[in-house]
Amino acid sequence: MKTLPFAAMAILMLATPALAQTSQTVAGPDNEKINLVIVYGDDPCPQATGDELIVCGRKEEKERYRIPEPLRGDPNAPANQAWGQQYKALEYVGKSGIDSCSPSGIGGFTGCFNQLARNAKEERKQMGSASWGDLVAAERAKRLSTIDADSDAIEARVKAEEAAKAKQTPAPAPDAPK
8 A cells, every 4th residue: 555745744734724625636646546534523434436545634523614614813913923033123112312203312313214115125125126117118018019010010901002002093104205
């Protein structure tokens, strides 16, 4: 009997929604069909048919209709933040005086511009590289990409019109010698 790696089973249990019975089919080594199933309470594990392999993960009955564990917590809770982010947030707590942007202390207002600039820089970093200049350049490139084809179409149409006009008007007779 072949076994499924523990990491794959753990990922399956974390990623599957809490339904009455959850199933996911994956291809194992040698392209064998592996059916990963989560059953709840005393529900029986389905029987394998043919050459498929069924792996059952069992959860308690009270978990049947609950939100999956990874989605239950508050992702914005301080305990779920990286230590570096917590440090950045605490860097300016309690700071007063010059360059602090606080109403207390002498020169507390002087740090307000620095704080504004830091916040703007963070917003810019989160926004990514997209800017109005990039959007204008992309639109300009899109227009310029069709200009050659449009020009060729107009030139062909004008030549066709000129040829049609030339066929309609008879050529003038050459001047007779005197």
